[in-house]
Amino acid sequence: MIEALIKKAEREKVLLINPPSPFLIEERVFAPTGVLYAAAELEQAGRAVEVLDLARKAKSSDEHRSYDSLVGEYENQYLDQVRAAARHFTHIGVSATTPQYKFAARILDAIRESNPDAVTILGGSHATLISGLRNRMIAHLSAKNPSYKSNLASLEAALDEIDPNFKSVGRYDHVVSGGASGIHQILAGNAPKWIISEKLGKDIDNVPMPARHLIDIDSYQYTLKNPHTGEVVKTTNVMSQWGCPFPCNFCxxxxxxxxxxxxxxxxxxxxxxxxxxxxxxGIKGFMFFDDELNINNPRFRDLLVLLKQRHEERGYVYRGFVKSELITEKYPDTYKLMLDAGFAEACTGVESGSNKILTNVIKKNTTREINIKSAELARKAGISFKAFTMIGHPFETEADAYETYTWILESRPTGFDVTVHQPYPGAPVYDFAVKDPDTGNFYLTSKEVELSRDRKFTEGSDPKDAVFYFRKLDFASSTSDSFYKGKPGEYESNVWTPWLSPQRIVELRDKFEIEGKKALGATSVSGISYDSVMGQAAGASIKEEHKK
Ligand code: SF4
Structure with missing residues (x-):
């Protein structure tokens, strides 16, 4: 009788796993809210759910960002934890970002080894983006060749030819894209392999808060410094807005x-x-993972009023991203209001200092001048301002890359990052690229750069006309570092242009970072720990994952 009850309890229990992220300087910086939103959704529906958080606790300094360190002792440890836990659950979900997928793939093998009957589910941003791209590719291929509709084997072969990630993600029993609601279908026992969760309404007030009680939130270490008192406060990540309507082609x-x-x-x-x-x-610091806090300026200003109140009453401190032209055009007092409200730092995705890149390639809706103006407004307001830039855009030449460097020197942000562009699934540069049959690399010509903005596939392009190339990685098995931040001192580039080799991109990145930081003495005044780390979140354009 008791055994039957235990069995029933186990049957109804779901295990959700957050894979390790050894590519981060420290893994326990920002809480894995993606998996916690999913857990909250299940709890709200009355399901018993547990979270296995495999983010490694503070590493010793010699282990920073080493994929290899996971091949040894820690890999055995975390996979042992998976094997031990997997026996007790019938449904096991893993929520992974793209760089985490390598570990999610190993976790799947460990689950199958320990509990071959468990139903395995992949969710999170990698599942959503690969699934969306797969659907678009199926529509595109079937329109070109209607025989695919009846010959599924040849359709799958054509998909594999385009992207190895469809197959590796498809090893899970179910792939859930969008929010977590698709899991209910799986638990009800009538779900297809590829599931699109129900759309969220525009109002997300009633979405249950991430189930932070299911992880050791205290072990996550991030701090912000109160810009008015200097007090350093423990900080966690939150989201007040999901989604971004802009078309930036790397995002x-x-x-x-x-x-x-x-x-x-x-x-x-x-x-x-x-x-x-x-x-x-007892947490008083909040890092907003919203793509851009000021997409809706009237709402942001209403929020700032309440944030200021809490800053004054309870000492809350904040950090978040804003979009430059939405400040300079109509709301130049934004930085002042942010500082008054208790923002330790405002961050902006500047991306490039070249108007050619910003306007013709990325379609960022900003210019070099707008970003200079924005940095100037921040400086005048007295708020710490961090700019995020990258090298390796389509069409980029050495002169364009240097414009990014001179933008940094001219704008004098409090802090800045220069990273190497890493295309991820779901970004127009990735999705609309064409495979070079001779090399296996992917490329864009000016035609793809242009038409990808209208979400149109192209025909008849020639690699000789390419303005951008990249190595498409199988994120389940790649030995190449697929995290856009790279490892300090060991950056590698999977992208290049006819004018910038992968090696030159890395050399320029290192030069701009080192010499720029020396020239500006750029250190953040915000008291931010692990300043160059962005953790992984749900729902954010991974942007959180990809851009910052
Ligand atoms: S980079 Fe992404 S999140 Fe930022 S404005 Fe562009 S599309 Fe939006």
């Missing part, structure tokens, strides 16, 4: 409703979540 999710549609939480609901976290965990 994943531009074709996915989940990442493109803006859904906002009311300022009041946002404050309720911050207060809940403060009262339950």
């Amino acid at each position: 994943s999710g531009r074709d996915d409703d989940f990442y493109r549609t803006v859904r906002t939480m009311s300022p009041q609901a946002t404050i309720r979540e911050l207060d809940f976290i403060n009262e339950k965990y």
Whole structure:
């Protein structure tokens, strides 16, 4: 009788796993809210759910960002944990970003070894983006060749030819894209392999808060410095808005409703979540993972009023991303309001200092001058301002890359990052690239750069006309570092242009970072620990994952 009850309890219990992220300087910086949103959704539906958080606790300094370190002792440890836990659950979900997928693939093998009957589910941004791209490719290939509709084996072969990640992701029993609601279908026992979760409404006030109680939130270490008192406060990540409507061509999710549609939480609901976290965990610092806090300026200003109140009453401190032209055009007092409200730092994705790249290639809707103006407004307001840039855009020449460097020197941000462009699934540069049959590399000509903005596939391009190349990685097995931040001192580039080799891209990145930081003395005044780390989040354009 008791055994039957235990069996029933186990049958109804779901295990969700957050894979390790050894590519981060420290893994326990930002909480894995993707998996925690999914857990909250299941708890709300009355399901018993547990989270196995495999983010490694503080590493010794010689282990920073080493994939190889996981091949040894720690890999055995985390896979042992998976094997031990997997026996007790019938449904096991893994939520992974693209760089985490390498570990999610190994976790799948460990689950199957330990509990071959468990139903395995992949969710998170990698699942969403690969699934969306797969659907678009099926539509595109079938329109070109209607015989694919009846010959599924040849369709799968054509898909594999385009992207090895379809097959590796498809090893999971189910792949859930979008939010977590698709898991209910799986638990009900009537789900297809590839599932698109129900669309979220525009109002997300009633989406349950991430189930932070299911992980050791205290072990996550991030701090912000109160810009007015200097107090350093423990900080965690939150989201008050999901999705971004802009078309930037390096940013994943531009074709996915989940990442493109803006859904906002009311300022009041946002404050309720911050207060809940403060009262339950004593946390006073909040890193907003919103793509751009000021997409809807009137709402942002309402939120700033409440944030300021809490800053004054309870000492809350914040950090978040804003979009430059949405400040310079109509709201030049934004930085002042942010500082008054308790923002330790405002961050901006500047991407490039070249107007050619910003306007003709990325379609960022900003210019070099707008970004200079924005940095100037931040400086005048007295708020710390961090700029994120990268090298390795389509069409980029050495002169364009140097424009990014001179932008940094001219704008004098408080802090900046120069990273190497790493194309990820779901970004127009990745999705619309063409395979060179001779080399296996992917490329874009000016035609793909142009038409990808309208989400159109091209025909008849010639690699001789390429303006951008990249190595498409199988993220399940690649030995190449697929994280856009790279390893300090060991950056590698998987992209190049006819004018910039992969080696030159890395040389320029290192030069700009080192010499620029020396020239500006650029250190953040915000008291931010692990300043160059962005953790992984749900729902964010991975942007969080990809851009920052
Ligand atoms: S880079 Fe920023 S503005 Fe551009 S699409 Fe991504 S989130 Fe939106």
